[in-house]
């Protein structure tokens with residue numbers, strides 16, 4: 001664990017409970033599926049799909065699965081099974097609807113309490129959920145134990161230059177710059193996100209790599225999810241804006 005809270009400090013706002021608020025859920029899903037204007041669509045997803053390769057025959061676990069839209073895609077692409085967990089009851093309700101009619105399953109479970117028997121999964125993904133998690137070491141060890149030999153863990157998190165410091169501009173405006181500060185001061189940050197307050201855990205890039213290797217993963221890739229030209233539908237101004245500041249960090253760990 002990287003932080004503790006004194007009696008005077010506000011306690012952490014857990015990611016799952018945060019996404020249960022109807023206004024947060026609605027804003028998140030709108031933001032997430034806004035095409036060219038979603039940084040996930042133009043930056044995170046293309047890098048993730050490159051690293052993922054073919055999911056054919058794989059048993060997949062998704063930590064912090066959100067609406068499980070990736071689960072539908074992976075099942076359509078031939079993965080053997082898809083199991084998503086999310087700490088938000090509302091998100092898992094939406095995820096069940098996404099997966100209706102497929103073999104995919106979801107459960108409302110906190111990432112920090114989840115464990116599974118050895119050799120349960122071949123691929124574990126976690127997209128933009130682990131910066132909500134305090135005890136990353138325990139989570140990575142649980143992942144390592146539940147993977148098959150040769151299995152992989154593929155995670156994306158909000159980039160450490162973003163988790164390090166609060167935005168100065170209004171959250172309603174398109175961001176044009178970012179102040180990086182307190183970068184080596186790691187730990188919990190209360191963040192205004194989607195019109196509400198939530199706790200993110202700031203770690204440096206080095207912290208993430210070290211945590212992976214400490215859990216016995218070999219680092220297989222590290223990417224900063226540069227914007228993908230062909231995802232902008234010709235909107236060159238948006239492409240230029242997205243080239244200014246890194247938003248996502250992607251890491252892949254292999255289990256021997």
Ligand SMILES: C[S@@+](CC[C@H](N)C(=O)[O-])C[C@H]1O[C@@H](n2cnc3c(N)ncnc32)[C@H](O)[C@@H]1O
Pocket residue numbers: 014015016017019032063064065066067068085086087088091109110111112126127128129132133
């Ligand atoms: C930014 S959303 C990403 C959702 C999905 N992975 C995607 O890429 O669309 C973060 C998700 O992580 C979930 N989450 C945050 N902290 C969690 C925790 N400790 N345990 C389980 N889920 C958590 C939230 O409920 C939310 O659905």
